[in-house]
Amino acid sequence: MPELPVGLLGCGTVGLGVARIILEKAELIRSRVGVDIRLAGVADINADAVRDLGLAPGVFTTDAVSIAEDPNIPVVIELIGGKTVARDLILRALSLGKSVVTANKALIASHHAEIAETAEKGNGELYYEASVGGCMPVIKTLREALAGNRVESAFGILNGTCNYILTRIAEDKLSYEQALAEAQQQGFAEADPFLDVSGMDTAHKLAIVVALSHGSWVELSDIYVEGISRLTPMDIEFAADFGYRIKLLAITKNRGNRIEARVHPTMVPFDNLLASVNGAMNAVKIVGDATGEMVLYGQGAGRMPTASAVVSDLCDIARNRACGIKNRLPIFSFRPGTAKPMDLLPMSEVETSYYMRFAAQDRPGVLSKIAGALGKQNISISSVHQKGRKTEGPVPIVLLTHRAREADVMAALDEIANIDVIAERPVLIRIEEEDR
Amino acid sequence: MPELPVGLLGCGTVGLGVARIILEKAELIRSRVGVDIRLAGVADINADAVRDLGLAPGVFTTDAVSIAEDPNIPVVIELIGGKTVARDLILRALSLGKSVVTANKALIASHHAEIAETAEKGNGELYYEASVGGCMPVIKTLREALAGNRVESAFGILNGTCNYILTRIAEDKLSYEQALAEAQQQGFAEADPFLDVSGMDTAHKLAIVVALSHGSWVELSDIYVEGISRLTPMDIEFAADFGYRIKLLAITKNRGNRIEARVHPTMVPFDNLLASVNGAMNAVKIVGDATGEMVLYGQGAGRMPTASAVVSDLCDIARNRACGIKNRLPIFSFRPGTAKPMDLLPMSEVETSYYMRFAAQDRPGVLSKIAGALGKQNISISSVHQKGRKTEGPVPIVLLTHRAREADVMAALDEIANIDVIAERPVLIRIEEEDR
Numbered sequence: 001m002p003e004l005p006v007g008l009l010g011c012g013t014v015g016l017g018v019a020r021i022i023l024e025k026a027e028l029i030r031s032r033v034g035v036d037i038r039l040a041g042v043a044d045i046n047a048d049a050v051r052d053l054g055l056a057p058g059v060f061t062t063d064a065v066s067i068a069e070d071p072n073i074p075v076v077i078e079l080i081g082g083k084t085v086a087r088d089l090i091l092r093a094l095s096l097g098k099s100v101v102t103a104n105k106a107l108i109a110s111h112h113a114e115i116a117e118t119a120e121k122g123n124g125e126l127y128y129e130a131s132v133g134g135c136m137p138v139i140k141t142l143r144e145a146l147a148g149n150r151v152e153s154a155f156g157i158l159n160g161t162c163n164y165i166l167t168r169i170a171e172d173k174l175s176y177e178q179a180l181a182e183a184q185q186q187g188f189a190e191a192d193p194f195l196d197v198s199g200m201d202t203a204h205k206l207a208i209v210v211a212l213s214h215g216s217w218v219e220l221s222d223i224y225v226e227g228i229s230r231l232t233p234m235d236i237e238f239a240a241d242f243g244y245r246i247k248l249l250a251i252t253k254n255r256g257n258r259i260e261a262r263v264h265p266t267m268v269p270f271d272n273l274l275a276s277v278n279g280a281m282n283a284v285k286i287v288g289d290a291t292g293e294m295v296l297y298g299q300g301a302g303r304m305p306t307a308s309a310v311v312s313d314l315c316d317i318a319r320n321r322a323c324g325i326k327n328r329l330p331i332f333s334f335r336p337g338t339a340k341p342m343d344l345l346p347m348s349e350v351e352t353s354y355y356m357r358f359a360a361q362d363r364p365g366v367l368s369k370i371a372g373a374l375g376k377q378n379i380s381i382s383s384v385h386q387k388g389r390k391t392e393g394p395v396p397i398v399l400l401t402h403r404a405r406e407a408d409v410m411a412a413l414d415e416i417a418n419i420d421v422i423a424e425r426p427v428l429i430r431i432e433e434e435d436r
Numbered sequence: 437m438p439e440l441p442v443g444l445l446g447c448g449t450v451g452l453g454v455a456r457i458i459l460e461k462a463e464l465i466r467s468r469v470g471v472d473i474r475l476a477g478v479a480d481i482n483a484d485a486v487r488d489l490g491l492a493p494g495v496f497t498t499d500a501v502s503i504a505e506d507p508n509i510p511v512v513i514e515l516i517g518g519k520t521v522a523r524d525l526i527l528r529a530l531s532l533g534k535s536v537v538t539a540n541k542a543l544i545a546s547h548h549a550e551i552a553e554t555a556e557k558g559n560g561e562l563y564y565e566a567s568v569g570g571c572m573p574v575i576k577t578l579r580e581a582l583a584g585n586r587v588e589s590a591f592g593i594l595n596g597t598c599n600y601i602l603t604r605i606a607e608d609k610l611s612y613e614q615a616l617a618e619a620q621q622q623g624f625a626e627a628d629p630f631l632d633v634s635g636m637d638t639a640h641k642l643a644i645v646v647a648l649s650h651g652s653w654v655e656l657s658d659i660y661v662e663g664i665s666r667l668t669p670m671d672i673e674f675a676a677d678f679g680y681r682i683k684l685l686a687i688t689k690n691r692g693n694r695i696e697a698r699v700h701p702t703m704v705p706f707d708n709l710l711a712s713v714n715g716a717m718n719a720v721k722i723v724g725d726a727t728g729e730m731v732l733y734g735q736g737a738g739r740m741p742t743a744s745a746v747v748s749d750l751c752d753i754a755r756n757r758a759c760g761i762k763n764r765l766p767i768f769s770f771r772p773g774t775a776k777p778m779d780l781l782p783m784s785e786v787e788t789s790y791y792m793r794f795a796a797q798d799r800p801g802v803l804s805k806i807a808g809a810l811g812k813q814n815i816s817i818s819s820v821h822q823k824g825r826k827t828e829g830p831v832p833i834v835l836l837t838h839r840a841r842e843a844d845v846m847a848a849l850d851e852i853a854n855i856d857v858i859a860e861r862p863v864l865i866r867i868e869e870e871d872r
Contacts, residue, residue, distance in 0.1 A: 021584045021726060031651070031774035032583050032766070129581075135727035137573065137581035145565075145573035147468050148457045148747030215467070273733060276712050290457060290744035291571035294734035297709060298727060308726035311584030323761040330468070338467035 001030060004318045005040035007067035009089055010080035011049040014103060014130070015042075017307030018077060019053050022314075029311075035318040041067035068093045075317055077310060078102040087111060094124030099326065101313045103130035103306060109207035109220050116331055125327045127313035132205045133158060133282050135305035136298040137312070141286065142212035143333045149288030151213035155432065156250040158205045160280035160300045161189045161196040162228050166246060166265075167278045170236050176229060188280050188301075198227040199248060199263040206250035209284070210261050211332050214254055215339025218261045224347040226264035235357060235427055238385065238398050239267050242355070245275040246429065258345040267355055267431040273297075348407035353382070355429040356401070356413075359394035361421035367397060370422075373415040374401065377408035394423040400431065437466060440754045441476035443503035445525055446516035447485040450539060450566070453743030454513060455489050458750075465747075471754035477503035504529045511753055513746060514538040523547060530560030535762065537749045539566035539742060542631075545643040545656050552767055561763045563749035568641045569594060569718050571741035572734040573748070577722065578648035579769045585724030587649035591868065592686040594641045596716035596737045597625040597632040598664050602682060602701075603714045606672050612665060624716050624737075634663040635684060635699040642686035645720070646697050647768050650690055651775025654697045660783040662700035671793060671863055674821065674834050675703050678791070681711040682865065694781040703791055703867040709733075784843035789818070791865040792837070792849075795830035797857035803833060806858075809851040810837065813844035830859040836867065 006022070008015055022029075022039050029037055042050055043064035050060050061067065068076055068089045076093040078100060080086045086104055093100045095118050102108070108115065108128055119126055129139045133156070142151070157163050161183055168179040180197070183189035195201045203225045211217045228248050239246050244267035253260040268275045273295050277283040282300025287293050299305035320328050330336070360366045371381060385398040401409075409428070416422060442458070444451055458465075458475050465473055478486055479500035486496050497503065504512055504525045512529040514536060516522045522540055529536045531554050538544070544551065544564055555562055565575045569592070578587070593599050597619055604615040616633065619625035631637045639661045647653045664684050675682050680703035689696040704711045709731050713719040718736025723729050735741035756764050766772070796802045807817060821834040837845075845864070852858060 017726075025584055025586075028586065029584060031770050034766070034771050135724070135730055137577055140576065140581055141573055144752065145576055145748045146744070147751035148461055148465060148744055150461075150464065271712075273709070273712060276707075276709060288571070288744060290453075290740040290747075292735050292738075292741055294571055294732075296730075296732060298730035302728075304726040305728055308582070308584055308724060311726075312581045315583035316580065319764050323759070323764055325759040325761060328755050328759055330470070334467050335470050 001034060001036050002322050003036040003038055004075060004321060005038050005073050006075045006077065006314065007041040007043070007070065007073040008039060008077045008079070009043045009064045009067060010078065011042060011044040012079065013303045014306045014310065015044070015079040016049070016053070017303035018079065018310045019050070021307055021311045023053065029315065033315045033318050035322050037314060037318055040073050041070060043067050064089055065092070069096065074321065075099045075101070075314065077314070078104060079310070083107050083110060090115065091118045094119045094126065095122035097123045099125050099127065099317045099321070101127045101310055101317070103128065103310060105131040105201070105204040105208060109204040112211065112217055112332065116336065119331055120336070123326065126331050127317060128208070129313045130306045130309035132208055133284055133296065134298060134300040134302065135308045136282065136284065136296040136300070138209070138284055138296060139212065140312070141296065142209065143329055146286070146288050146291065149290045151254060152287040152289055153251070153253040154209050154213055154284060154286045155274060156202070156205065156209065156284040157247050157274060157277050157282050158250050158284070158300060159196050159202045159248060160282060161193060162202070162248040163277065163282070164188045164280045165197070166228060166231070166236070166248065169231070169233050170240065170245060173233055175233060176231060197229050199225040202248060202250045202263045206252060206261055206263055209250065210252045210259060213252060214259050214342055215334035216259060216342040218259065218344045222344050224262040224264065228265055231265055234396070235355070235429060238357065239355065239429070241385065242383070242400060243270050244268060244431065245270065247274060247277070249274070249432065251432065255345055257342060259342045260345050260350055262347065262350065265429055267429055269433065348410070350406045351403050353403050353431040353433060354401045354409055355431060356399050357427040358397045358416070359423040360397055361423065362395045363421050366419070366421050369419050370397065370416055373412045376415070377404070377412040379404040379408055379412055437470060437472050438758050439472040439474055440511060440757060441474050441509045442511045442513065442750065443477040443479070443506065443509040444475060444513045444515070445479045445500045445503060446514065447478060447480040448515065449739045450742045450746065451480070451515040452485070452489070453739035454515065454746045455486070457743055457747045459489065465751060469751045469754050471758050473750060473754055476509050477506060479503050500525055501528070505532065510757065511535045511537070511750065513750070514540060515746070519543050519546060526551065526562075527554045530555045530562065531558035533559045535561050535563065535753045535757070537563045537746055537753070539564065539746060541567040541637070541640040541644060545640040548647065548653055548768065552772065555767055556772070559762065562767050563753060564644070565749045566742045566745035568644055569720055569732065570734060570736040570738065571744045572718065572720065572732040572736070574645070574720055574732060575648065576748070577732060578645065579765055582722070582724050582727065585726045587690060588723040588725055589687070589689040590645050590649055590720060590722045591710060592638070592641065592645065592720040593683050593710060593713050593718050594686050594720070594736060595632050595638045595684060596718060596735070597629060598638070598684040599713065599718070600624050600716045601633070602664060602667070602672070602684065605667070605669050606676065606681060609669055611669060612667060633665050635661040638684060638686045638699045642688060642697055642699055645686065646688045646695060649688060650695050650778055651770035652695060652778040654695065654780045658780050660698040660700065664701055667701055670832070671791070671865060674793065675791065675865070677821065678819070678836060679706050680704060680867065681706065683710060683713070685710070685868065687868065691781055693778060695778045696781050696786055698783065698786065701865055703865055705869065784841070784846070786842045787839050789839050789867040789869060790837045790845055791867060792835050793863040794833045794852070795859040796833055797859065798831045799857050802855070802857050805855050806833065806852055809848045812851070813840070813848040815840040815844055815848055
């Protein structure tokens, strides 16, 4: 049986999971793949990390570069993360014609061009199933299963931390701060949760989904990104009264010559499957022109689910190398230069429907002024909700609009901000009613 | 660019969809696969079927065998269905070393051994993504994405007709007969719906899922199969009162040395994602030991969704042939002879919890007699519900049990049948509470 020596760079949470599958599932993998995947090198800055793996002498090293450059190790798994050391290692391995497996969405989203060029020049190849949606085969589905489809749209719950926080607020009436603290205690959220709650992690994943769906990359800095930290239990409750759950969604749509790509808290109707995705689970809805609506659901993070995706890539590589081939698939789904380049639709031109909550002095005529400002921009209201009444202080006025253009909404809100009885900038949450 | 001549056998609903994607999406496929997939032969018994395709002269024939045997056509798509002509054509093509694509679950479930042997001898290969779950990449996920996982269990809603009927009964209080008639009008159900509503179509798909999950085939005739035709709106309503939806599930579990494989109406708690799969949609929940719970959801039938799956196979084959390889994957997930053979767990030894509805004369002591018979078999009751009361005639007594063994339940029901005040054989519906 052919043997495939593999190098593992980074033995943290996911790395240890990958090592465990390779070591403990060797027989299963031989039975399914027909290749003996051998852990030929493992690198970490901390020798303690691999203590429990029982590695043979000489396998462990603190020098990751030596593995990336080892001519006897044709496959390298990068699980160090970040954009410095990891970038150098990946580019080095690709330039030497190796197969590289990574979960590093931040790196791919920022350095895809450099990665693709280096891989092409060096005849290397990149696999990255674990970069989006943990154990779910999102990359495989987009690159392979949907090969005959034009992807019309994709909607993803791609960050378990955010979804856990939103679920706890919705179901248990926690505040954002309480829910975040709990997510940290449970180990879902990092000590510094910025990348997660800001929506940036979701944006990294969206950039990859966009490229695989439409064949065009969007600049990370051009993606509209709004995180979850300003959501209040009040808005989550009002949303439920209207029949919606609030989820942090990554959204992309093929609008003909242009692409939508945005990340923001989004109201999703109860009967949309994404509204039922709770806790730390992830899901992606992909709409293909032939398939129609399709959903993948699963654990988007965690040691073993993410390791499973890495091993799936490893097995693909092993099958190819056993047949003597490499680069069976274009790295980013479309062969370079073959997809029609598409521009990003500016956020101001996006059309969707909206939830707006105003804090207003309870005086006659307030609603009429708000409605007037909206009407002037051709924004029509689908329902209004005025919750509770206090004798003093501002009262919430909540309304939903029909589809409107983002620029018109912003213009209306600017005008409404000048109404003297409006206490503060209104809360705005976008709604996705449709599937395309 | 390399060219791949493809033969299409059968130009019905799905066949026409496949032809349309190949003809209309040629540019997209070239851009993603780097191969020119060319419709080199199309066979149907009816020349009118291909009228609108604008095929070049000489491409259409009524002689499917000539295409299956054509040395210039290395890839054959079988969409004729059935187990006679289709079987001959598939075996012929495989014996000639061709790549064969099919959606024919009935044939695979019954003739897998013959197919595998013929393919091995002739160096042919079989792809069958469209055989289970329409557009969803169920086969790809089991064969490839989960390569490093032991599959613990799988639960599938795999027949759109049945799910449509059950949804209409649950949501719109139709009778089974009304819902079936409607499904036929809408084109979801065949004129002869037996294969669908009997659960047999689901069993064909389950046999494939079992083989790809555990590496062992089960005989179709050994699978416990119960259809939906005896379900009543009353039971569907009672189930809802207890917090459950009734779905026709294909279930398989890895029980160590043995496999569970069964198809029957199943009560699923509301908060299980499968309970939210409505209308003609399909879904599969797969639990891997590394991935944990994963769900795929999508259209399980229909022209374009099924055609999308066929084209996904075609593109896989095209990528391989462009690299000069074949048989990159074992046909049925495990390399022949490498998986531990596992026996089917007899239905009598299956353990689950149960819904039981008795029609009893409204006399004192009935419940005590029922409970006594259950207790004697160590079956404990988790809740009882006695709905409505009539002055005359039988009243329904509904109860849910904790986990019990099927054989014990049957023994208890035999004893209960002898109680004089029990009007008829009780209704029994199995419940799946857990995810494994």
